[in-house]
Amino acid sequence: MxxxxxxxxxxxxxxxxxxxxxxxxxxxxxxxxxxxNKNTQFKKIDRQLKQNRKLLKNYNKAGLATIRKETLLAEGFNPNYFTHYWKNKKGEVYLFCYEFGFLSTVQNGKQKYLLIQWQSYTGN
Known part of the structure; x- marks a missing residue:
């Protein structure tokens, strides 16, 4: 037929x-x-990952920075979206959006993120 x-x-x-x-x-x-279909689940996740990466990159020009959590969140950062994680020797877990990572911490009673950039020593 x-x-x-x-x-x-x-x-x-x-x-x-x-x-x-x-x-x-x-x-x-x-x-x-x-x-x-502009609102597929994949596109929503991809958009948020790109937004997170952009913000982490903008606030971490030197490769290591600290920023108030509320500042990033106010600009659209969502810590629930990340590509991978890395656990250091102290047991702290950094979450990454591609090559830019963040660690939730408290400094002087304020919620902050410690921002880092992926280095060869952080993984294979």
Missing amino acids: ERKCVYCKEIFEGRVDKKYCSAYCRSAWYYHQHKE
Whole structure:
């Protein structure tokens, strides 16, 4: 039975329920469908990770900095979104957004983040 591919419109033969002429066309069609949907879960997470990275980079020009937690949060930083973590020899866990990391700490009774940049000694 001949049908037209949903994506490329080429005529192909195959099962009655087959919609695409190839795996490439199937994948491309799904990609274009989801590209249109601006509020997918992936895009929300990706957007927040990029926002977090941008803020950490802007406040950590020297590779090591301390900033009030409320300052970062007010600018849209969300500490629940990170790409990986690193535990130092003291047992402190730094959370990272790509190459920029942060550690929640209290200094002089104020909530702060210690900001660092990924170094060769922090991991493989």
